[in-house]
Amino acid sequence: MRFKSTAVFLCVLLLGMVGNCAHAQNVKPYTGPLFDAHLHYNEEAWNGKVGPHNVPDVVQRMNKSGVKAFIANSRPNAGTITLAASAEVKAAGMQVVPFIRLYRNRADYSGWFADESIYQMVLTEYAKGTASGAYKGIGEFHLYDSANANGEVAKKLMRFAQDKQLAVLAHVDDDAIDLLMAHAPQARLIWAHTGIGGASVARVRALLTKYPKLMGELSYRPGLTCESGQLCPEWRSLVLDFPDRFLIGSDTWINQRWAYYEDTMSSYRTWLGGLPNQVAQNIAWRNGAALFNLKETYDK
Numbered sequence: 001m002r003f004k005s006t007a008v009f010l011c012v013l014l015l016g017m018v019g020n021c022a023h024a025q026n027v028k029p030y031t032g033p034l035f036d037a038h039l040h041y042n043e044e045a046w047n048g049k050v051g052p053h054n055v056p057d058v059v060q061r062m063n064k065s066g067v068k069a070f071i072a073n074s075r076p077n078a079g080t081i082t083l084a085a086s087a088e089v090k091a092a093g094m095q096v097v098p099f100i101r102l103y104r105n106r107a108d109y110s111g112w113f114a115d116e117s118i119y120q121m122v123l124t125e126y127a128k129g130t131a132s133g134a135y136k137g138i139g140e141f142h143l144y145d146s147a148n149a150n151g152e153v154a155k156k157l158m159r160f161a162q163d164k165q166l167a168v169l170a171h172v173d174d175d176a177i178d179l180l181m182a183h184a185p186q187a188r189l190i191w192a193h194t195g196i197g198g199a200s201v202a203r204v205r206a207l208l209t210k211y212p213k214l215m216g217e218l219s220y221r222p223g224l225t226c227e228s229g230q231l232c233p234e235w236r237s238l239v240l241d242f243p244d245r246f247l248i249g250s251d252t253w254i255n256q257r258w259a260y261y262e263d264t265m266s267s268y269r270t271w272l273g274g275l276p277n278q279v280a281q282n283i284a285w286r287n288g289a290a291l292f293n294l295k296e297t298y299d300k
């Protein structure tokens with residue numbers, strides 16, 4: 001048998017499915033609305049005022065990418081508050097889902113789980129709300145050592161989130177998922193970069209099965225995509241088995257991510273286009289819309 005290119009040969013070799021490979025070469029990108037479930041508007045993006053990525057700039061990037069709603073979580077929270085009050089965001093018809101960030105500055109990344117002043121800040125921010133309404137979640141937070149999931153403030157925040165029905169966006173490893181869920185079994189935990197830290201797809205599957213409210217956000221997920229930017233076989237089968245549990249996100253944690261925002265979103269559209277339409281619509285939009293009671297903007 002002869003193959004047109006090495007890429008096609010490898011595709012056939014790895015997947016053993018000629019039909020799927022041919023499909024991957026010709027797949028049409030998903031064209032519906034997107035929900036960006038992991039967006040930061042950090043201080044360095046706009047310096048509290050204009051640049052390099054002022055509000056019109058980021059709104060234009062989201063608009064061009066077909067983003068109709070987004071989770072805003074920014075260091076410090078001023079970025080989120082600004083987007084939530086923005087006339088440009090409103091004029092573009094986008095819905096803001098504001099999250100309370102735990103970090104006032106970079107130093108807070110490494111000690112928040114034991115810092116009572118951060119817990120108090122979260123309570124104060126929650127009481128204030130935003131121009132787009134109440135906060136809908138907390139995070140993103142990081143745990144570089146999963147044992148810190150048992151820090152007093154981590155425990156209190158998980159329970160607070162559960163009581164107020166706030167979602168929690170957590171950049172943690174698989175062990176920390178178990179620890180965090182033990183504090184608040186009904187919490188709506190969104191696992192940033194699902195499985196980051198080396199968890200296998202089998203382990204991710206086991207955790208999704210164990211915790212029916214656990215959601216997976218897919219930015220920076222190593223091993224997610226393979227040939228032609230389509231999902232790798234193991235991931236494809238996981239998202240087909242759990243079509244209601246995944247979200248996509250930009251993770252604009254540094255300015256470079258804003259500079260390439262449209263490319264990031266376009267790469268999601270590539271692999272979403274390779275999924276059955278209903279599954280693509282769920283991951284792109286409906287799972288987030290259901291989680292946060294968003295207004296339906298589906299126009300397809």
Ligand SMILES: [Zn+2]
Pocket residue numbers: 038040140192251252253
């Ligand atoms: Zn992030």
